[in-house]
Amino acid sequence: MSNLEAQPEETVCAAGPGTAGAVEVLEPREVPLGGLRGMPVRRTLPQRGRSLIGAWCFLDHYGPDDVAESGGMQVRAHPHTGLQTASWLFSGTIEHRDSAGNHAMVRPGELNLMTAGSGISHSERSTPDTTLLHGAQLWIALPAHARGIAKRFDHYVPPLLTGDGYTAQVFLGSLLGQHSPVETHTPLVGAELTLEAGTSLTLEVDPTHEHGLLVDTGSATLSPDKAEGTSLRANDLGFAAAGCAELTITAGADGAHLLLIGGAPFEDELVMWWNFIGGSHEEVAAARDAWQATINSSEPADSDRFGLPDNEPEPPLPAPELPTARLLPRSKLGPLPPATGTLATAGRDASTSHSSSKEAPMSDAAEHIRVAHEPDSSRYAIYVEQALAGFTEYRVPARGNARAFVHTEVSPEFGGRGLAGTLVTEAMADTRAAGMRIVPYCPYVSAWLKKHPEYEEIVDWPNT
Structure with a gap:
């Protein structure tokens, strides 16, 4: 499947x-x-x-x-x-x-x-x-x-x-x-x-x-x-x-x-994306390229990694585009450790308990980047190592089947790394996976959604 x-x-x-x-x-x-x-x-x-x-x-x-x-x-x-x-x-x-x-x-x-x-x-x-x-x-x-x-x-x-x-x-x-x-x-x-x-x-x-x-x-x-x-x-x-x-x-x-x-508990760390499993981002990207070469070739080659079934009544499925965020394996999945940094403009302590957070397993080549859903604070937060680097806040309307995103912020000291895009990408994907609709009051979230029409069916655009 x-x-x-x-x-x-x-x-x-x-x-x-x-x-x-x-x-x-x-x-x-x-x-x-x-x-x-x-x-x-x-x-x-x-x-x-x-x-x-x-x-x-x-x-x-x-x-x-x-x-x-x-x-x-x-x-x-x-x-x-x-x-x-x-x-x-x-x-x-x-x-x-x-x-x-x-x-x-x-x-x-x-x-x-x-x-x-x-x-x-x-x-x-x-x-x-x-x-x-x-x-x-x-x-x-x-x-x-x-x-x-x-x-x-x-x-x-x-x-x-x-x-x-x-x-x-x-x-x-x-x-x-x-x-x-x-x-x-x-x-x-x-x-x-x-x-x-x-x-x-x-x-x-x-x-x-x-x-x-x-x-x-x-x-x-x-x-x-x-x-x-x-x-x-x-x-x-x-x-x-x-x-x-x-x-x-x-x-x-x-x-x-x-x-x-x-x-037996599985010892190897793996990256799984679409229908591919590999040991690294590079392995998954290479598999995607090989599959696209298979389906775009007019004649099968001896070096074809995948091949195609015989007598297919329909063309094969193309692979989706790879995500922009890079992923490297970490030792295990589990709760996010308490953060030690704060956002100067946020006016709140970033060491808030994460007992109810859901961590998105994501990392950068040089440092761990983690996106966590923190429902008690009505936000998604992004951490570099253990420091809070930014967040996108939401409100849940009375009908309860949507998240209204109202504000996104990344600390200036973490600027220039594309963290806001990574943060909002994870927040939107997790909201969709939860079966909830998206209401974009935040200008950054609104601009992101306009570039990602695949979310259009679950977006309720504000009237103002």
Whole structure:
């Protein structure tokens, strides 16, 4: 599956902190697959606060969708690098074609694992006989030593396990005494679980792994190592940090249909942008250039990194423009440390608590540049190292579904670095990701939006 966002954020993927025995609840954001009128998917990974669970770095959960209304999945040929895509359906059928010459049907209960390595392209389309489409698409990050391996495709039908009030299929790794033969390049587990109402299932898991439990339908309680359970509703993803030897899952009154993913905490730092994963900004930029060369070439070349699937009915997807901000990996994602600097013109202490801030993982080659959402202060702030360099303030109107940006300011001592553009770029992207509209009273924000017409549909221009 492709990330079809026209302005994809460049993300640093690294293992985030977690507390053994506790469960973190991650909620998805809705993304239209194939444009604003496309099939909606619920994107649970990556998030700003957690980009990875083991090597699992991307999770789109969709359906059940009436294909007659949504149009189904219609994703033209697009590229991938540095990852494996795992397709897992609950209902419907998807036709897969890739540039390694593979043509396969993705069906419920059957794993299709495509390894991109240094480069592959593929297309995905729901079949004409599909009336209801329902499933999940996941990406697995490849470690540095495997990012250059050859492209390949694996198909596996795991046996159906049955027990007291539950069924399960283990499609990757080992669980419930079953082992998948499909090769991965870091230790992983992936399984579909169905629990009848009130059923409690205790899973023995690798204590060195972290785990995520996605609730497809129904509800469940997740308890690591017999700790107090955390309730999960449909579409929630519960995260349990490494250090637990058991996970107890208890289904709610309507039962529960679930996906369990997990793996050893991922050691390599990665940059993920659009459909590419690499170890640096340069790797991602090179992959984009190679893909554009592929789709603009009149004849395939021996040096073509990606190639194109055969018999495609539509032209391939072009890559979006790279963002202007440069991204370098950092050691981990987590809360922003307290800032030590102040803005002389701001008249406030920059060491305000950041316990509720959401950090945008962004850095400069010579110094760390961080953009943080600080909702308690109704602003986005930009930090150079630990010094507050600027902010853009907003107000939330009474109707509550918009942010009215009223003022943007960068301290003179940090001028000339393009920080205002970086700050507003992140603030606008995060506001859009939150499903909120933008009201630009601030002249700088207004000028920025006029240069970015892709935001027009969510902008309410002031009358004055």
